[in-house]
Amino acid sequence: MHLSRAKADPRDPAALPRLLLTVLAIVLLWPGLVLTEFKPATLVESRNLDVFARFLAGFWPPDLSSDFLRLLGRATLETLAMATAGLALALLLAVPLSLLCSRALSVSALLTGRPAWLADMLRYPARLLLILLRSIPEIVWALLFVRAVGLGPTAGVLAIAITYSGMLGKVYAEIYESVDQRPARALLQAGSSRLAAFCYGILPTAAQELTSYTLYRWECAVRASVIMGFVGAGGLGQMIDLSIRMFAGGEVVTILLTFLLLVLAADQLSSLLRRRLA
Amino acid sequence: MSIRLDGVGLTHANGYQALQQIDLSIVSGERVAIIGPSGAGKTSLLRLLGTGLMPSAGQLQLLGEQPATLRGRALRRLRARIGLIHQSPPLPPRQRVVTAVLAGRLGQWSLLRALVSLCYPLDAAGARAALEPLDLEDKLFTRCDQLSGGQLQRVGIARVLYQQADLLLADEPVSAMDPVLAEHTLGLLSQLAERRKLTLVASLHAVDLALRHFPRVIGLRDGRVLFDLPAAEVSQTHLAQLYVNDSLTGHTPPLPSAESAQAEQAPRRCT
Amino acid sequence: MKRHIEALFWLTLVGAALVWSFNWLQLDLVRLLRQDSLQQMGSYAGSFFPPDTSPTWLRQIFKGALETLAISAIGTLLAALAGAALSLLAAGRLGMLAKDMSRLLLNALRSVPELVWAALMVLAAGLGPFAGTLALALHTTGVLGRLFAEALENTPPGPALALRQAGAGPVAAFCYGTLPGVLTQWLSYTLYRWENNIRMAAVLGFVGAGGLGQMLYFTLSLFQQSRAASVILAMLVLVLLVDALSAWLRNRLG
Numbered sequence: 098m099h100l101s102r103a104k105a106d107p108r109d110p111a112a113l114p115r116l117l118l119t120v121l122a123i124v125l126l127w128p129g130l131v132l133t134e135f136k137p138a139t140l141v142e143s144r145n146l147d148v149f150a151r152f153l154a155g156f157w158p159p160d161l162s163s164d165f166l167r168l169l170g171r172a173t174l175e176t177l178a179m180a181t182a183g184l185a186l187a188l189l190l191a192v193p194l195s196l197l198c199s200r201a202l203s204v205s206a207l208l209t210g211r212p213a214w215l216a217d218m219l220r221y222p223a224r225l226l227l228i229l230l231r232s233i234p235e236i237v238w239a240l241l242f243v244r245a246v247g248l249g250p251t252a253g254v255l256a257i258a259i260t261y262s263g264m265l266g267k268v269y270a271e272i273y274e275s276v277d278q279r280p281a282r283a284l285l286q287a288g289s290s291r292l293a294a295f296c297y298g299i300l301p302t303a304a305q306e307l308t309s310y311t312l313y314r315w316e317c318a319v320r321a322s323v324i325m326g327f328v329g330a331g332g333l334g335q336m337i338d339l340s341i342r343m344f345a346g347g348e349v350v351t352i353l354l355t356f357l358l359l360v361l362a363a364d365q366l367s368s369l370l371r372r373r374l375a
Numbered sequence: 376m377s378i379r380l381d382g383v384g385l386t387h388a389n390g391y392q393a394l395q396q397i398d399l400s401i402v403s404g405e406r407v408a409i410i411g412p413s414g415a416g417k418t419s420l421l422r423l424l425g426t427g428l429m430p431s432a433g434q435l436q437l438l439g440e441q442p443a444t445l446r447g448r449a450l451r452r453l454r455a456r457i458g459l460i461h462q463s464p465p466l467p468p469r470q471r472v473v474t475a476v477l478a479g480r481l482g483q484w485s486l487l488r489a490l491v492s493l494c495y496p497l498d499a500a501g502a503r504a505a506l507e508p509l510d511l512e513d514k515l516f517t518r519c520d521q522l523s524g525g526q527l528q529r530v531g532i533a534r535v536l537y538q539q540a541d542l543l544l545a546d547e548p549v550s551a552m553d554p555v556l557a558e559h560t561l562g563l564l565s566q567l568a569e570r571r572k573l574t575l576v577a578s579l580h581a582v583d584l585a586l587r588h589f590p591r592v593i594g595l596r597d598g599r600v601l602f603d604l605p606a607a608e609v610s611q612t613h614l615a616q617l618y619v620n621d622s623l624t625g626h627t628p629p630l631p632s633a634e635s636a637q638a639e640q641a642p643r644r645c646t
Numbered sequence: 647m648k649r650h651i652e653a654l655f656w657l658t659l660v661g662a663a664l665v666w667s668f669n670w671l672q673l674d675l676v677r678l679l680r681q682d683s684l685q686q687m688g689s690y691a692g693s694f695f696p697p698d699t700s701p702t703w704l705r706q707i708f709k710g711a712l713e714t715l716a717i718s719a720i721g722t723l724l725a726a727l728a729g730a731a732l733s734l735l736a737a738g739r740l741g742m743l744a745k746d747m748s749r750l751l752l753n754a755l756r757s758v759p760e761l762v763w764a765a766l767m768v769l770a771a772g773l774g775p776f777a778g779t780l781a782l783a784l785h786t787t788g789v790l791g792r793l794f795a796e797a798l799e800n801t802p803p804g805p806a807l808a809l810r811q812a813g814a815g816p817v818a819a820f821c822y823g824t825l826p827g828v829l830t831q832w833l834s835y836t837l838y839r840w841e842n843n844i845r846m847a848a849v850l851g852f853v854g855a856g857g858l859g860q861m862l863y864f865t866l867s868l869f870q871q872s873r874a875a876s877v878i879l880a881m882l883v884l885v886l887l888v889d890a891l892s893a894w895l896r897n898r899l900g
Binding site for chain 3: 244
């Protein structure tokens with residue numbers, strides 16, 4: 098008689114967790130589909146199809162009249178200016194905030210390697226502020242500023258300034274903490290002020306990464322500026338919003354193409370500068 | 376005839392001629408070792424036999440088929456009958472041993488069954504049975520990146536066993552193992568091949584291992600067959616001819632003594 | 647020395663661009679800081695406090711938050727599936743022509759911002775969360791498709807090739823040989839994208855694509871600042887929750 102226990106089918110330890118995960122996925126999927134009113138059939142419903150088809154038909158030929166192109170040129174420059182000015186203002190806020198909350202300049206860390214908890218506590222408000230600034234999407238800020246200061250690019254500039262100061266501040270602080278800490282520590286130990294320790298100890302090594310990230314964010318800012326036009330902050334976004342509402346397919350196509358070219362150009366310029374400056 | 380090569384030549388895409396005028400026939404159930412210096416063409420020959428490469432000249436017959444004429448389904452069916460044992464097993468690190476072993480029969484399973492088995496192994500018992508002769512059945516559900524090199528190599532062998540191939544091709548299957556393990560694994564492979572009447576063709580660096588475990592030895596040099604003899608008839612002269620290297624002072628490996636198999640002695644390698 | 651001169655040149659150019667930007671926009675920041683305009687902004691900001699926390703409004707916010715969460719989740723899920731499929735083409739697995747075309751498609755998809763897609767989808771599918779889901783899915787497919795393709799290209803082909811040698815078909819060889827290597831990376835990218843998409847889903851409502859964004863737009867247009875404040879708070883909470891969840895899941899994966 099052969100003992101069959103040893104020859105029984107081996108139990109797969111991963112079977113139960115996988116089953117539970119699948120069940121969980123299905124349980125979450127159904128309400129998700131319901132909440133999003135997921136009905137692919139509406140795409141081919143005759144009413145919608147008609148509207149969209151007519152809209153698409155209007156895409157060709159693209160509108161290339163000289164008046165429109167002049168408007169387009171202005172809007173593009175406005176978008177670029179918004180992104181640049183917004184980022185510049187963001188820097189004004191981001192640099193001091195990042196210095197405030199970075200542990201790289203901690204004097205109390207010189208002894209033990211970690212900042213004293215009291216000093217850490219004081220850093221938290223700065224960190225919290227940075228988190229707050231970047232957690233609210235910039236377009237919400239744009240909407241608020243449009244209501245506060247009126248339509249136009251000012252709202253967009255301010256919105257970018259606020260959100261991007263949060264993003265830049267956080268990443269700057271992380272970059273300060275990730276480069277070699279020894280020069281700065283040595284300076285602090287020798288009694289220099291924190292600002293001097295930063296400029297001579299951290300900035301030289303971190304400069305490349307900082308520039309690179311800032312240029313990357315500028316590129317993002319260009320894209321964000323377009324989007325903010327949708328809430329009235331000017332630039333290409335506002336133009337495309339109007340054109341869509343007016344069902345002017347030809348204009349939409351031209352603006353979309355301009356936008357794609359703009360993003361591409363910004364991408365290239367940013368890479369070029371990153372190579373040259375950093 | 377299990378394998379037959381008639382005047383087979385192989386020229387790689389870059390023009391390098393790896394094999395020339397190879398005439399071989401291997402009967403089903405035979406165990407053959409291929410030895411030779413580096414660059415002799417051992418790997419190319421094995422890849423040829425595994426249908427990874429097609430001969431540039433001559434005729435190749437494998438398991439009753441002509442691989443050069445096969446396409447698609449038929450080629451896959453032929454390949455499913457050939458098991459390759461690699462020097463460093465191509466196993467995805469995060470895959471579990473059970474799935475890696477079960478992958479051996481992908482050539483015989485329907486796509487649906489393969490996909491289901493990926494999420495839930497349908498034949499875990501079969502995988503365990505394949506791992507048992509290799510002393511790895513307790514690692515059934517471990518991830519491959521948690522195994523040592525020697526254990527991984529044995530998983531590769533288990534996969535080929537699970538595949539139930541008719542022809543086993545092993546390219547330096549034990550070169551990364553310590554002498555004890557290498558001896559043990561080769562012995563195991565030979566045993567399994569003999570018991571299941573499989574054809575086994577292995578390329579080896581270590582001459583003494585080849586002569587000890589394989590009844591027939593083929594010496595390859597510069598893409599040609601130098602000798603094709605029963606292991607007992609391989610002499611020192613044959614080996615000297617095989618491994619002679621004009622750019623180095625002569626040092627050919629001595630024939631191992633009859634009662635060797637001393638694992639304490641590291642196998643002498645040819646320079 | 648030459649490098650320094652060159653760097654100085656570019657820096658001057660950047661500086662000039664900065665000055666021009668402010669000039670062109672005729673940003674009168676000084677005007678903003680004037681007494682009466684500060685007062686105006688101050689009173690506008692003050693009208694947001696205290697945020698409306700009445701139970702009926704909170705219930706509506708909760709529904710809106712769930713809708714936004716669903717939009718981001720389903721949209722990201724669809725994008726992951728479509729991106730995976732397209733990445734196989736874009737990694738060159740099915741020929742050069744397919745590779746070039748799929749890369750072009752992926753680039754086009756991700757160059758158009760989500761909000762523009764949303765405006766277009768509202769036309770195609772009507773107002774509501776479906777348009778938002780589609781918009782997110784379309785844009786994110788472009789992003790994920792490219793990331794997935796890069797992961798595929800960086801994965802060793804050995805395991806899958808060995809399986810083909812043993813007679814496996816191409817699909818099975820992919821699933822058993824290549825997929826185990828890329829799956830964790832793919833999941834990680836998808837989760838990271840979800841963090842971005844929850845922010846986008848919140849604002850897609852501005853063009854009528856449902857969720858908290860739509861509520862925010864309406865309350866601001868109707869000058870119901872205190873209600874808008876609670877919507878913004880809800881957005882914050884949602885974003886922080888998803889960020890935390892995604893980070894935790896990515897840790898478990900890694």
